[in-house]
Amino acid sequence: MDLITARGLSKDFIDDVFKKAKTYETVAKKKTAVDDLRGKTLATLFYEPSTRTQLSFQTAMHRLGGDVIGFSDPKTTSASKGERLSDTIRVVEGYSDVIVIRHPLEGSAALAAEYSSIPVINAGDGSNQHPTQALMDLYTISREKKKIDGLTFLIAGDLKYGRTVHSLLYLLAHYKVKVMLYSPPSLPMPQWIVDEVSGRIEVEVVDRLREDADVVYATRVQEERFPDPEEYRKSLYQIDADFVEKLKEDAIIMHPLPRVKEISPEVDKNPRAKYFEQSFYGVPVRMAILSLLVK
Amino acid sequence: MAEEKPNEFLKAKKIETGTVIDHVAKGKAMRVLGVLGIKEDFPGTVTVLMNVPSSHYGRKDIIKIEGRTLEKKELAHIALIAPNATVNTIKKYAVIDKYVVQTPSLIEGVMPCPNPNCITSAEGISRLSVVQAHPLRLKCSFCEKVYGEADLLR
Numbered sequence: 001m002d003l004i005t006a007r008g009l010s011k012d013f014i015d016d017v018f019k020k021a022k023t024y025e026t027v028a029k030k031k032t033a034v035d036d037l038r039g040k041t042l043a044t045l046f047y048e049p050s051t052r053t054q055l056s057f058q059t060a061m062h063r064l065g066g067d068v069i070g071f072s073d074p075k076t077t078s079a080s081k082g083e084r085l086s087d088t089i090r091v092v093e094g095y096s097d098v099i100v101i102r103h104p105l106e107g108s109a110a111l112a113a114e115y116s117s118i119p120v121i122n123a124g125d126g127s128n129q130h131p132t133q134a135l136m137d138l139y140t141i142s143r144e145k146k147k148i149d150g151l152t153f154l155i156a157g158d159l160k161y162g163r164t165v166h167s168l169l170y171l172l173a174h175y176k177v178k179v180m181l182y183s184p185p186s187l188p189m190p191q192w193i194v195d196e197v198s199g200r201i202e203v204e205v206v207d208r209l210r211e212d213a214d215v216v217y218a219t220r221v222q223e224e225r226f227p228d229p230e231e232y233r234k235s236l237y238q239i240d241a242d243f244v245e246k247l248k249e250d251a252i253i254m255h256p257l258p259r260v261k262e263i264s265p266e267v268d269k270n271p272r273a274k275y276f277e278q279s280f281y282g283v284p285v286r287m288a289i290l291s292l293l294v295k
Numbered sequence: 296m297a298e299e300k301p302n303e304f305l306k307a308k309k310i311e312t313g314t315v316i317d318h319v320a321k322g323k324a325m326r327v328l329g330v331l332g333i334k335e336d337f338p339g340t341v342t343v344l345m346n347v348p349s350s351h352y353g354r355k356d357i358i359k360i361e362g363r364t365l366e367k368k369e370l371a372h373i374a375l376i377a378p379n380a381t382v383n384t385i386k387k388y389a390v391i392d393k394y395v396v397q398t399p400s401l402i403e404g405v406m407p408c409p410n411p412n413c414i415t416s417a418e419g420i421s422r423l424s425v426v427q428a429h430p431l432r433l434k435c436s437f438c439e440k441v442y443g444e445a446d447l448l449r
């Protein structure tokens with residue numbers, strides 16, 4: 001099995017990941033290791049640098065007793081000489097038992113999976129999907145809120161190019177939730193994604209940051225998405241102490257990190273802020289994914 | 296010189312060998328030629344009739360292509376644009392074969408994914424699944440984006 005997209009991922013798989021992640025939490029916390037993937041090798045192919053995600057996968061594999069090979073700078077590999085991704089995959093599958101790929105082009109993980117005889121995990125393909133991030137986000141919510149059904153979400157930021165929010169929305173479609181979407185006018189959630197999930201969950205586009213959410217999920221708005229710097233400036237939003245005080249007492253605030261200005265640093269010490277916990281949960285969740293996929 | 300009936304002269308001449316695509320949805324004839332890759336450098340005569348009164352569809356387009364017969368694969372392409380089209384293969388002025396086109400569920404290696412940031416363009420492959428036939432909605436099997444007819448035929 002591969003993990004390419006959150007779209008069409010089964011509820012059973014999500015449940016299996018959560019169950020397994022729970023058992024790995026102690027190992028991750030105590031920074032020890034188990035033998036579950038001893039003798040197995042993970043190849044991390046990062047065609048686009050992402051220190052955080054790569055470290056998280058490497059740590060997860062080491063905690064499972066496995067080895068890691070890979071690259072994080074495509075400029076030093078044959079990829080920069082124009083080698084096709086399909087060729088690289090056919091070589092790498094000879095050295096490893098599972099591939100994690102991050103690539104700037106959409107569909108790259110799906111293509112890698114097609115040429116690979118070993119499992120492929122998508123760690124972000126352009127603006128398309130980032131399913132492991134969404135799984136750790138959802139896991140964080142289930143751990144911090146003790147439930148997912150019945151919650152109201154506010155998802156804010158660049159919803160057009162934000163692969164994490166695309167994956168998250170598909171996962172949320174498995175639960176009884178309400179989702180409010182807040183984005184700059186030029187960066188809305190793609191309509192086809194809304195169409196695909198809105199039959200199953202309530203989705204509402206909102207024009208301000210709403211305080212009635214149980215989970216506030218903030219994402220970056222990147223300057224390079226705006227041809228006009230003035231447009232960019234007008235599209236910025238910020239979750240500050242004032243807004244946070246208006247939230248429910250048990251509401252939580254999340255962010256896939258790195259953040260720019262979406263969450264003011266003064267919010268960090270508020271008990272509702274859970275983005276550093278969220279980041280920690282990445283290790284047990286990725287351990288669970290690796291151990292479920294690698295046979 | 297034999298006198299040509301004004302009616303026939305104004306409409307279109309019969310073709311000896313080639314293809315007649317009938318029941319093309321009104322206004323779609325040029326797009327059908329587009330997916331067949333027929334442009335101004337095509338050696339044969341191409342006749343396009345637009346807004347022809349039709350008993351079934353109100354108005355329709357008809358395309359006559361001299362000297363070119365279509366492959367099975369191409370029939371599926373036509374179906375994407377003109378789902379009710381019938382394709383007649385002509386030899387010696389007679390119809391020797393007649394197909395009603397059928398919308399495929401998957402189109403492989405035909406038209407590129409319109410997303411310039413999709414991996415398929417770098418790898419020289421394409422695979423689009425038909426989400427909906429009418430109006431047409433296609434989904435790239437790789438980048439997962441969904442397209443309408445207008446996106447595909449730019």
Ligand SMILES: [Zn+2]
Nearest residue numbers: 408413435438
């Ligand atoms: Zn595509």
